[in-house]
Amino acid sequence: MKDSHIQRAEKKRDWALTPNAWHQLLTWLDQGTDSSGERYLEMRRRLVRYFDRRNCLTPDELADETLNRVARRLAEEGSMVGQTPAHNCYIVARFVFHEYLRRLQSHEVSLDELPDFRLPVLHPVGSDKINDEEGREKLTGCLEHCLHGLEQDNYQLISQYYRGEQSVKIENRRALAARLGITINALSIRACRIRDRLEECIARCLDG
Amino acid sequence: MGQHSFSDQEITQYLLGSVSETEELDELSVADDEFAARLQSVENDLVDAYVRGELSGKTLENFDSHYLASPRRRAKVLIAQGLKDILEPAAGGEHVRKPAVAARDRWDFGWASLRQNFLVPKLGLQVGLAAALLLILVAGGWLAVNNFRLRQQANHAKLELADLQRRERELLEQITAQRSSDEQKARELADMRDQIARLEQQATDVQRQQSPRSLTPYIVSFALAPQRRSTSQIPTIAIPTRADYVVLHLELEAGNYAAYRAELKQQPANQVVWRSSKLRASDAGSSKEVVVTLRPGLIKAERHTLDLSGVSNDGQVEMVGSYLFVVTKP
Numbered sequence: 001m002k003d004s005h006i007q008r009a010e011k012k013r014d015w016a017l018t019p020n021a022w023h024q025l026l027t028w029l030d031q032g033t034d035s036s037g038e039r040y041l042e043m044r045r046r047l048v049r050y051f052d053r054r055n056c057l058t059p060d061e062l063a064d065e066t067l068n069r070v071a072r073r074l075a076e077e078g079s080m081v082g083q084t085p086a087h088n089c090y091i092v093a094r095f096v097f098h099e100y101l102r103r104l105q106s107h108e109v110s111l112d113e114l115p116d117f118r119l120p121v122l123h124p125v126g127s128d129k130i131n132d133e134e135g136r137e138k139l140t141g142c143l144e145h146c147l148h149g150l151e152q153d154n155y156q157l158i159s160q161y162y163r164g165e166q167s168v169k170i171e172n173r174r175a176l177a178a179r180l181g182i183t184i185n186a187l188s189i190r191a192c193r194i195r196d197r198l199e200e201c202i203a204r205c206l207d208g
Numbered sequence: 209m210g211q212h213s214f215s216d217q218e219i220t221q222y223l224l225g226s227v228s229e230t231e232e233l234d235e236l237s238v239a240d241d242e243f244a245a246r247l248q249s250v251e252n253d254l255v256d257a258y259v260r261g262e263l264s265g266k267t268l269e270n271f272d273s274h275y276l277a278s279p280r281r282r283a284k285v286l287i288a289q290g291l292k293d294i295l296e297p298a299a300g301g302e303h304v305r306k307p308a309v310a311a312r313d314r315w316d317f318g319w320a321s322l323r324q325n326f327l328v329p330k331l332g333l334q335v336g337l338a339a340a341l342l343l344i345l346v347a348g349g350w351l352a353v354n355n356f357r358l359r360q361q362a363n364h365a366k367l368e369l370a371d372l373q374r375r376e377r378e379l380l381e382q383i384t385a386q387r388s389s390d391e392q393k394a395r396e397l398a399d400m401r402d403q404i405a406r407l408e409q410q411a412t413d414v415q416r417q418q419s420p421r422s423l424t425p426y427i428v429s430f431a432l433a434p435q436r437r438s439t440s441q442i443p444t445i446a447i448p449t450r451a452d453y454v455v456l457h458l459e460l461e462a463g464n465y466a467a468y469r470a471e472l473k474q475q476p477a478n479q480v481v482w483r484s485s486k487l488r489a490s491d492a493g494s495s496k497e498v499v500v501t502l503r504p505g506l507i508k509a510e511r512h513t514l515d516l517s518g519v520s521n522d523g524q525v526e527m528v529g530s531y532l533f534v535v536t537k538p
Binding site for chain 1: 246252292
């Protein structure tokens, strides 16, 4: 009994995402429509934000771990019945989060392994010199590069959607939605998607 | 699943970590397409409001303390600020920063700052220090005036005492010289002596009152051991209402680091409520300990975890212990 338990645990650790399992995961997330991987990317984004809101130190890794486990379970069982794919992903994410907490409390997560980040400077620690001007220029450059990389329609939409303050902003959005012939809700969703792509583009640009 | 009955205000509070029961919202944020989109929209608007200086009060406070605790979210704010500067330059093409944002002059827009924390706005610290200084000046002024008044009273009492003592001597001389057993004079002498005794007592009392009073802060201390697997009982610390400081003595099991850092988290949300500057270990009998001093206002009547990390000489950080405890308050 003990040996089979150990073997199962070792099998789980050794499991790797195969092309078939990857394709199966994408198809399962798409639920019949071909989103060209957009559904997977959207699910990954939601999971990263979920783990980030829970103040996890490695939200990207935990999101990938979650999707890996979902893919493994699909490969082993063929399907996951009951709730929607998104809900199943959430259930797995919750397990992953609680495991992460337990690992943290039992000191299995070494801070040395984590990405470099600084603690909030409520009480400043250290005195690293930062080149403000260089960083600001790089960020501005990446912002401009990514903005100009947007299609014209998307650029117009996002520049008008986020313009103005408070009531002026709300009025701008109403007028924009009316001009495009869509609801405020649909406009908001479109603007958020464009902004997400913008933020991802900026992150890639700064890393590159 | 939920019925999408959450208002934008409730979603904002969720993003700012002000909601205690987050299970339903967490589930919706992943599993419900419409809610996830709405959450993203509210978050973007919240961040934009922050960079425009439109947040205030508790919302601003929670944004600074909770939302900005994550490197990813801090990067989002930086990008939002840059986006605003590019999409809405002032007339004449120059970037203009609103006063609320400009006040946070310690933001670093450098590349490394995208992975670094923001500084707490200096304004809050300055206002707090100014208020504390004003309080000290007012208290000091009152003490000085009171001291002066008491000193005046003491001097007056001494002068009266000297007068009465002189008068006593004169009467004694008269009695001696006259060799009289005049009852009235004897009574007068007795009265004088009574008055002298009362004045001497008064002078003593005034001197006692002039002694500086010390305002001793009320400090409560507790010793905590790191959580072990076999530990089933979580220590409880009771914080009295009038406590000014809570001092926690964190027992070190092993390791000898140049410095330490502590992070206080409120459970079950694992929300970080406080982080320390560099701390040093000190001797505690046969072992070592790290001492953490907290304000009672930071600690709610909940379960908490105090995570202690060691910092080596070359700057490497490693978790050395986690201290679990439950707080009760009357």
